[in-house]
Amino acid sequence: MDERKRLILKQIVSHYIKSGEPVSSRTVLEHYNPGVSSATIRNDMRYLEEQGYIAKPYCSAGRVPTEKGYRFFVDWLLELAELAHQDQHALIEYYRFPRQDLERLLRQTAFLLANVTGLVGFVLAPGLEETHLERITLVPLGSDRLLVVLVSELGLVESQVVEARLSPGELEEVNSLLNLRLRGQPFGAILAEVRQFFELEGREWVEPELREAFAILSAVLSREGHRRLHIEGLLNLMEALLRQPRGAEQLGVVKLLSDERRFAEFLREVAREGEVRALIGRENPLPELRHWSVITMGYGFGVLGGLGPLRMDYSRAFSATRYIGNRLRAILSSAREEVKD
Amino acid sequence: MDERKRLILKQIVSHYIKSGEPVSSRTVLEHYNPGVSSATIRNDMRYLEEQGYIAKPYCSAGRVPTEKGYRFFVDWLLELAELAHQDQHALIEYYRFPRQDLERLLRQTAFLLANVTGLVGFVLAPGLEETHLERITLVPLGSDRLLVVLVSELGLVESQVVEARLSPGELEEVNSLLNLRLRGQPFGAILAEVRQFFELEGREWVEPELREAFAILSAVLSREGHRRLHIEGLLNLMEALLRQPRGAEQLGVVKLLSDERRFAEFLREVAREGEVRALIGRENPLPELRHWSVITMGYGFGVLGGLGPLRMDYSRAFSATRYIGNRLRAILSSAREEVKD
DNA sequence: TTTAGCATTCAACTAGCTTGACTGCTAAGT
DNA sequence: ACTTAGCAGTCAAGCTAGTTGAATGCTAAA
Numbered sequence: 001m002d003e004r005k006r007l008i009l010k011q012i013v014s015h016y017i018k019s020g021e022p023v024s025s026r027t028v029l030e031h032y033n034p035g036v037s038s039a040t041i042r043n044d045m046r047y048l049e050e051q052g053y054i055a056k057p058y059c060s061a062g063r064v065p066t067e068k069g070y071r072f073f074v075d076w077l078l079e080l081a082e083l084a085h086q087d088q089h090a091l092i093e094y095y096r097f098p099r100q101d102l103e104r105l106l107r108q109t110a111f112l113l114a115n116v117t118g119l120v121g122f123v124l125a126p127g128l129e130e131t132h133l134e135r136i137t138l139v140p141l142g143s144d145r146l147l148v149v150l151v152s153e154l155g156l157v158e159s160q161v162v163e164a165r166l167s168p169g170e171l172e173e174v175n176s177l178l179n180l181r182l183r184g185q186p187f188g189a190i191l192a193e194v195r196q197f198f199e200l201e202g203r204e205w206v207e208p209e210l211r212e213a214f215a216i217l218s219a220v221l222s223r224e225g226h227r228r229l230h231i232e233g234l235l236n237l238m239e240a241l242l243r244q245p246r247g248a249e250q251l252g253v254v255k256l257l258s259d260e261r262r263f264a265e266f267l268r269e270v271a272r273e274g275e276v277r278a279l280i281g282r283e284n285p286l287p288e289l290r291h292w293s294v295i296t297m298g299y300g301f302g303v304l305g306g307l308g309p310l311r312m313d314y315s316r317a318f319s320a321t322r323y324i325g326n327r328l329r330a331i332l333s334s335a336r337e338e339v340k341d
Numbered sequence: 342m343d344e345r346k347r348l349i350l351k352q353i354v355s356h357y358i359k360s361g362e363p364v365s366s367r368t369v370l371e372h373y374n375p376g377v378s379s380a381t382i383r384n385d386m387r388y389l390e391e392q393g394y395i396a397k398p399y400c401s402a403g404r405v406p407t408e409k410g411y412r413f414f415v416d417w418l419l420e421l422a423e424l425a426h427q428d429q430h431a432l433i434e435y436y437r438f439p440r441q442d443l444e445r446l447l448r449q450t451a452f453l454l455a456n457v458t459g460l461v462g463f464v465l466a467p468g469l470e471e472t473h474l475e476r477i478t479l480v481p482l483g484s485d486r487l488l489v490v491l492v493s494e495l496g497l498v499e500s501q502v503v504e505a506r507l508s509p510g511e512l513e514e515v516n517s518l519l520n521l522r523l524r525g526q527p528f529g530a531i532l533a534e535v536r537q538f539f540e541l542e543g544r545e546w547v548e549p550e551l552r553e554a555f556a557i558l559s560a561v562l563s564r565e566g567h568r569r570l571h572i573e574g575l576l577n578l579m580e581a582l583l584r585q586p587r588g589a590e591q592l593g594v595v596k597l598l599s600d601e602r603r604f605a606e607f608l609r610e611v612a613r614e615g616e617v618r619a620l621i622g623r624e625n626p627l628p629e630l631r632h633w634s635v636i637t638m639g640y641g642f643g644v645l646g647g648l649g650p651l652r653m654d655y656s657r658a659f660s661a662t663r664y665i666g667n668r669l670r671a672i673l674s675s676a677r678e679e680v681k682d
Numbered sequence: 683t684t685t686a687g688c689a690t691t692c693a694a695c696t697a698g699c700t701t702g703a704c705t706g707c708t709a710a711g712t
Numbered sequence: 713a714c715t716t717a718g719c720a721g722t723c724a725a726g727c728t729a730g731t732t733g734a735a736t737g738c739t740a741a742a
Contacts, residue, residue, distance in 0.1 A: 024704055037716055042705065060704045060722045139478045139490060149480060149490065149500070159490065159500055235595050238579060242592070248583045254576050365735055378685055383736065401691045401735045 001051070004034060005044050006077065009053055012045075013065045013073040017311055022062030067281040067310065070293070074278050074314050081315055083323045087116060095327060102126075102154055102332075107230045109304065109328050114233025116320040118313070119295070119306030120257065123328075124267050125228045126154065126301035129188035136182060138175045138216070140168070148220050152187075154301065154332055162219045164212065174213045181213075187221070194218050229260045229267075233306075240309045252288035257307075262286075271305070273298035274329075276322045281310055297325040301332055342392070345375060346385045347418065350394055353386075354406045354414040358652055363403030408622040408651065411634070415619050415655050422656055424664045428457060436668060443467075443495055443673075448571045450645065450669050455574025457661040459654070460636070460647030461598065464669075465608050466569045467495065467642035470529035477523060479516045479557070481509070489561050493528075495642070495673055503560045505553065515554045522554075528562070535559050570601045570608075574647075581650045593629035594648075603627075612646070614639035615670075617663045622651055638666040642673055 001009075011032045012023045025041040028034075034041070045063055048054045053069035056062070065073065083091075094112060106123045113121030131152045139147040144165050150158040166174065182190055197214045204211075237254065241247040256263055266286055270279055276297045282290050289307075295317045296305040305321050342350075352373045353364045366382040369375075375382070386404055389395045394410035397403070406414065424432075435453060447464045454462025472493045480488040485506050491499040507515065523531055538544065538555045545552075578595065582588040597604055607627055611620055617638045623631050630648075636658045637646040646662050 022704090026704080039706095039716055039718095040714085043715085046706075056705085058723060060702095061724075062704065135480075135482070137480045139476075139480075139492075141476070141492060147490065147492065149488065151480075151482060151488065234575060235592065235599055238582065238595050239589075239592060241579065242582065242589045248580075251576065251579060251583070254579050258573075258576060363735090367735080380685055380687095380737095381683085384684085387737080397736085399692060401733095402693075403735065 004036070005048060007032065007034065008041060008044050009048055009069065010073065010077040012048075012054055012063055013069055013077070016065055017313055020311065022057055022064050024062035027062065067283070070280045070310060070314070071283070074280070074318075078315055078318065080322075081319055083116075083319045087320075088323070091116075091324065091327065095331060103227065105328075105331070106302075107232070109324060110230040110232040113304060113306055113320065113324055114236060116324070117295075117306045117308070117317045118233075118236055119308035119317060120231060120233045120237045121306050122232075122263075122267070122304065123230045124264055124303040125230070126332075127268075128152075129191075130186060131301070132184055132186050133182050133190065134184075136175075136178050138171055138178075140166075140171060146171075146216065148216060150220065158220075160220045162216050164216055166212065170209060170212070173209050174216070177209055178213050178217070190217065191221050194221060227260075229264045231257055236308065244309070250291060253292055253307075256286065256288045267296060267303045267305075270294070271296040271298040271303040273300065274325075276305075276318050276325070278314060278318070295321050297321050299325040299332075300329040304328065342388075345377075346389060348373065348375065349382060349385050350389055350410065351414065351418040353389075353395055353404055354410055354418070357406055358654055361652065363398055363405050365403035368403065408624070411621050411651060411655070412624070415621070415659075419656055419659065421663075422660055424457075424660045428661075429664070432457075432665065432668065436672060444568065444571075446669075446672070447643075448573070450665060451571040451573040454645060454647055454661065454665055455577060457665070458636075458647045458649070458658045459574075459577050460649035460658060461572060461574045461578045462647050463573075463604075463608070463645065464571045465605055465644040466571070467673075468609075469493075470532075471527060472642075473525055473527050474523050474531065475525075477516075477519050479512055479519075481507075481512060487512075487557065489557060491561065499561075501561045503557050505557055507553065511550060511553070514550045515557070518550055519554050519558070531558065532562050535562060568601075570605045572598055577649065585650070591632060594633055597627065597629045598648075608637060608644040608646075611635070612637040612639045612644040614641065615666075617646075617659050617666070619655060619659070636662050638662050640666040640670045640673075642670070645669065 008028055011028050015023045015027060015031060025038040025045060028041050028045075029038045045054065048069075049056070049063065052066055053072055054063040055066050057064055082088075091112060094108065102125065106125055110121045110123040113119070113123070115121075131154055133150060134153045135149075135151040137149045137151075139149060141147045141161065144163060146162050146164050146166070148160050148162050150160075152158075194214060194217050198218065234254075234257070237257075241250055241254075244250065269285070271277065274297070276295060279289070279294045279296070281293065284290065284292070284294060291310065292307055293310050293312055293314075294305065294307045295314075296303055304325055306317055308317070349369055352369050356364050356368060356372060366379040366386060369382050369386075370379045386395065389410075390397070390404065393407055394413055395404040396407050398405055423429075432453060435449065443466065447466055451462045451464040454460070454464070456462075472495055474491060475494045476492040478490045478492075480490060482488045482502065485504060487503050487505050487507070489501050489503050491501075493499075535555055535558050539559065575595075575598070578598075582591055582595075585591065610626070612618065615638070617636060620630070620635045620637070622634065625631065625633070625635060632651065633648055634651050634653055634655075635646060635648045636655075637644055645666055647658055649658070
């Protein structure tokens with residue numbers, strides 16, 4: 001493919017992204033005056049169509065990018081603009097609020113992503129497995145229940161109610177036992193240890209405090225209390241749906257987004273660490289996303305990104321995702337450093 | 342309005358709710374064989390139209406209920422079926438999971454409401470003001486931050502990170518000071534006390550622990566960390582929107598639902614304690630809801646209900662909201678009792 | 683007060699027509 | 713070999729007119 005064809009393809013894709021209308025040879029001529037006539041452009045467009053980059057919705061219409069066209073555009077033609085300065089400032093401003101619990105930080109980030117990109121913004125929280133336990137505290141709660149507070153190195157706080165009858169003395173002992181044994185360990189290892197313990201033969205002979213400690217741990221780790229996946233900007237999705245003529249057939253994507261588990265699994269599967277990646281249409285493994293594009297980036301601890309129609313502003317989506325992802329990573333890393341001091 | 346006219350109106354409304362098609366005199370005749378001819382029904386329908394209960398979408402079409410018609414139907418003609426036994430069982434099953442934190446309980450409840458009614462289900466959490474503080478615990482978190490854990494009488498746990506440099510001894514002192522002073526108090530009173538303290542002249546003379554305690558309290562109470570409003574079943578709303586021909590104009594309602602603050606305020610304003618209430622179309626104070634109906638019920642601690650199109654199954658919505666509301670109230674009340682023991 | 687009959691109304695559907703925006707092809711030009 | 717101009721072909725979209733059929737409203741008789 002020669003330079004002119006590339007430029008024509010670029011024109012077609014970016015014009016279509018802006019306007020939503022099929023792009024004709026004349027439109028290309030007007031917007032990107034290449035010094036050749038519309039007939040030449042038509043010839044090139046026929047070539048691009050033969051190669052599968054663009055297609056006609058019907059016989060005598062202009063051209064529309066295919067998924068392959070979007071893919072080529074994203075891979076070779078995308079001009080990754082820095083995020084506008086005012087946007088950057090707004091974001092920095094946003095992150096200036098005092099460092100709070102992880103959950104709110106992530107929710108805010110998803111919200112930001114949605115607003116800056118005009119897509120559905122999502123942030124998947126770090127998997128517990130790799131994070132390390134910073135501290136565990138048992139808070140008595142009435143006579144027969146405990147509040148177990150787990151603090152991870154990132155400042156994530158998980159609190160969970162567990163049934164247990166312990167005297168203040170026992171509580172103290174179990175508490176220090178747990179901390180002694182688990183502090184600084186990754187959750188994955190703790191989980192493994194708990195599983196191992198319960199497979200142990202003859203464990204009724206170990207000291208009762210330890211047994212109690214394991215019971216509590218098991219209860220806590222078996223359920224995850226906090227939201228792992230934050231999704232904001234559903235409004236954007238709905239607007240896109242209503243604009244599409246066949247919107248009603250696309251409800252599957254809404255259903256997918258309300259299935260936290262499935263969507264999270266999908267994200268973990270496709271995201272790459274530190275790299276912004278787009279999955280366009282049928283490149284997505286999930287059938288519900290056949291007509292959508294998903295932008296993902298692993299930010300070191302989890303995944304964030306955006307979801308929107310094939311016809312989205314990829315340039316903006318890429319810049320914003322990268323910028324926000326790096327920002328979030330920086331915030332979380334500094335939190336980790338700070339805790340380690 | 343005589344009995345026959347009421348029955349005809351009832352037929353029209355419930356048939357329209359089921360079918361979505363304008364109801365003709367013949368349809369009424371066929372479904373509710375009243376022993377009179379279609380001409381008579383037509384006469385009655387003309388009367389009902391004159392009174393504003395039904396309307397024609399166009400000249401020679403069947404009749405469709407107006408908001409006034411829905412209102413009359415809800416007030417006088419609604420047969421409040423008990424929830425089907427299988428539904429009840431499913432619900433009871435659902436609530437059997439071990440009593441956990443309030444937040445998850447409410448989210449589940451919203452989810453249930455959405456699924457049983459086919460509407461958007463929402464649950465507004467109890468306002469903090471009226472609930473009493475059960476316990477406050479300060480958990481040290483590194484050298485310069487604290488985790489403040491507030492436990493309310495309902496089992497709601499609010500944890501919040503606060504900046505404070507305290508030695509273990511000071512921490513202990515502040516902790517017991519706070520508990521001594523605040524335990525069992527309603528949050529509203531605590532907030533008032535904090536405000537009062539900061540308006541106090543010459544407060545630099547009070548003992549430093551107390552000052553520190555108030556600073557922490559202030560930081561905690563000034564922000565609310567947890568989600569107050571749980572909304573589930575946006576999918577249902579989406580479907581309703583896509584079915585409507587003028588769906589794109591109705592995006593305001595989606596925007597409203599993502600404005601937690603505004604929607605929560607609205608709910609608190611319109612809901613009545615222990616009573617299921619429907620606001621139909623323009624009865625809603627918010628303009629975005631002009632074409633929607635909202636079912637609300639105060640469940641003793643907050644508000645729950647559903648939101649959907651004017652043409653909804655009011656009978657089912659009422660039964661489900663009442664049933665689930667009472668159930669939730671019972672669960673929360675028993676939690677309160679238990680804590681008090 | 684109810685009924686039967688009949689004229690009237692009007693959305694929805696269909697078919698045919700026009701328009702205009704594009705394309706694809708061809709033959710001539712560089 | 714590539715480019716251009718011109719022109720025929722295609723087809724969605726928009727318009728109009730005509731048809732159909734479901735409902736109504738009215739009137740006069742029961």
